[in-house]
Amino acid sequence: MKFDSAPFSVDDSFQQVSGEEALGDGRDFSPAQSPGQSPLEPGSAQSHTYHRYHIETQTTPDIVPLPPRFRVKVKKHRLIGMVLKELFTFKGNLPVVMSRPCVYGVFSRPVGGLAPREELCVGCLRCTVQYPDMVQIHPNPERQLLGDSFVKPEYVDTIQYEARTGRVPVRGAGYRGAFGGEGWDGLWTDMSEIVRPTRDGIHGREFISTAVDIGSLPAFLRFDDRGEIVGPLPTIMMTQVPFLFDVPATASIHPANAAGSRLVLRTQAGCKENAIQSESLFQIFSEAARQIETLVEVPIPAVVQLSLQGSHIVPLITPTTWNWLDRLSWSPCMIVLDGWDQEHYDALRHRFPGSIICVRVPMDTDILALVQQGVRVFHLTANYRGYVGDQFAIDLIRQAHQRLVDAGVREEVTLIGSGGLILAEHVPKAIICGLDAVALDVALAVALQANFKGECVDRETAPLSFPRLDRAWGVQRLKNLAASWRDQLLEILGAMGLREVRRLRGEIGRCMFQKDLEREVFGELGSVILSEPKP
Numbered sequence: 001m002k003f004d005s006a007p008f009s010v011d012d013s014f015q016q017v018s019g020e021e022a023l024g025d026g027r028d029f030s031p032a033q034s035p036g037q038s039p040l041e042p043g044s045a046q047s048h049t050y051h052r053y054h055i056e057t058q059t060t061p062d063i064v065p066l067p068p069r070f071r072v073k074v075k076k077h078r079l080i081g082m083v084l085k086e087l088f089t090f091k092g093n094l095p096v097v098m099s100r101p102c103v104y105g106v107f108s109r110p111v112g113g114l115a116p117r118e119e120l121c122v123g124c125l126r127c128t129v130q131y132p133d134m135v136q137i138h139p140n141p142e143r144q145l146l147g148d149s150f151v152k153p154e155y156v157d158t159i160q161y162e163a164r165t166g167r168v169p170v171r172g173a174g175y176r177g178a179f180g181g182e183g184w185d186g187l188w189t190d191m192s193e194i195v196r197p198t199r200d201g202i203h204g205r206e207f208i209s210t211a212v213d214i215g216s217l218p219a220f221l222r223f224d225d226r227g228e229i230v231g232p233l234p235t236i237m238m239t240q241v242p243f244l245f246d247v248p249a250t251a252s253i254h255p256a257n258a259a260g261s262r263l264v265l266r267t268q269a270g271c272k273e274n275a276i277q278s279e280s281l282f283q284i285f286s287e288a289a290r291q292i293e294t295l296v297e298v299p300i301p302a303v304v305q306l307s308l309q310g311s312h313i314v315p316l317i318t319p320t321t322w323n324w325l326d327r328l329s330w331s332p333c334m335i336v337l338d339g340w341d342q343e344h345y346d347a348l349r350h351r352f353p354g355s356i357i358c359v360r361v362p363m364d365t366d367i368l369a370l371v372q373q374g375v376r377v378f379h380l381t382a383n384y385r386g387y388v389g390d391q392f393a394i395d396l397i398r399q400a401h402q403r404l405v406d407a408g409v410r411e412e413v414t415l416i417g418s419g420g421l422i423l424a425e426h427v428p429k430a431i432i433c434g435l436d437a438v439a440l441d442v443a444l445a446v447a448l449q450a451n452f453k454g455e456c457v458d459r460e461t462a463p464l465s466f467p468r469l470d471r472a473w474g475v476q477r478l479k480n481l482a483a484s485w486r487d488q489l490l491e492i493l494g495a496m497g498l499r500e501v502r503r504l505r506g507e508i509g510r511c512m513f514q515k516d517l518e519r520e521v522f523g524e525l526g527s528v529i530l531s532e533p534k535p
């Protein structure tokens with residue numbers, strides 16, 4: 001993350017937390033880059049040289065094994081009978097008798113099919129085709145318990161693969177799902193093989209920028225008689241990816257971890273605010289955001305108590321945590337005010353004249369009224385399923401964006417949005433609808449192998465339980481996820497012929513909306529033909 005080279009009014013003299021401090025004594029999964037050295041850090045060897053943005057990935061295995069995707073049911077008495085028969089037929093030729101029908105090694109134990117290694121099964125059905133009366137492959141019902149009704153098991157599977165490998169998931173058999181549905185599935189990106197001048201960008205031969213600007217940009221500069229600028233200056237910071245880390249959900253921690261962790265969120269009255277939040281969770285988010293060169297929103301009590309500091313740290317201030325500002329000893333690049341309050345907003349602007357002040361409000365808020373009060377940066381929130389009331393994020397973002405366009409102030413304002421963004425494809429879709437950047441929430445928890453103890457609807461009530469968190473492991477998992485999502489964003493930008501993600505904002509000509517198409521095609525006949533049938 002860096003500030004634009006123009007003489008913007010944001011103070012850029014922030015100190016980075018040292019990597020050793022942030023990573024504690026955990027192992028480093030990122031060998032190619034010193035965790036304590038930001039390439040943009042003043043004084044670093046690379047601070048005055050060009051560096052091509054890149055996220056280092058490294059295979060980071062799950063610490064909680066996922067249930068196998070398939071159950072391999074073998075009729076053992078038939079298998080033993082067949083082996084005995086083949087022993088006789090092939091005159092004791094063991095290599096022939098012991099050859100297995102599975103190239104994935106499911107029957108590779110010495111006892112073969114008597115104890116199949118189910119975790120290796122990919123469901124190709126090769127074995128069933130050859131021996132239908134001996135082996136059957138069934139979906140594992142345990143796998144269906146992952147996630148909840150919104151974060152489906154296949155989404156958990158995908159996110160964990162991305163966090164584990166840092167790679168783009170590829171399904172060799174092609175897409176076999178529905179071509180429409182609720183939420184983000186009702187928006188299709190419109191790509192063509194014909195318009196692919198930036199295809200090289202995907203493979204690194206050209207550069208497609210995923211950087212976005214956050215801040216306020218006056219429509220024009222004002223000068224006095226002597227040519228000096230007298231009006232407001234642009235106040236902009238840049239993140240290298242269009243996704244930020246939202247405040248972690250209220251979470252319960254594995255008992256073994258909770259015992260060793262300090263509780264970090266307390267109100268002035270000394271009561272626990274939220275249930276339990278782990279120190280290591282904030283440290284992981286913070287360090288990952290620093291290395292990815294993006295931002296992380298952290299409640300101000302946690303910022304103070306954990307001594308988090310740096311241009312990537314965005315303190316979140318609520319009316320109940322306002323007094324913690326007195327204990328903040330540095331000036332953040334950006335501060336988020338939770339909920340609209342004119343008095344608090346003015347106080348923040350006065351107290352931190354060089355900082356970007358963002359206001360966090362629900363997605364259905366009339367933000368034009370707030371723009372007229374001087375707000376230029378918004379974090380628009382929906383619940384963890386992307387809804388505010390019965391309206392989904394797609395409609396809410398489009399409305400907010402269009403109102404600013406109609407008022408002629410869209411270029412002056414930054415819109416960040418969160419809620420319901422759990423797959424890589426949701427990022428460009430939200431940007432197409434009109435956001436500048438998104439903030440990630442549940443996807444980060446899934447990458448850290450959080451367990452769903454029930455329906456996860458919003459931050460306050462999310463029943464997420466984290467395993468014991470190793471900091472270096474967690475940082476690398478989030479870096480892997482970010483790298484995978486960025487690569488998928490590059491795929492979409494490349495396929496659209498766009499050289500930077502900034503140009504994607506509000507580009508609804510690059511997408512199709514299912515409900516619009518169904519209305520055009522089917523009129524009053526209905527709108528369920530393209531959707532997955534409801535159970």
Ligand code: SF4
Pocket residue numbers: 072101102103104105106120121122123124125126127128137
């Ligand atoms: S379905 Fe395919 S991967 Fe699974 S056990 Fe059979 S042959 Fe092996």
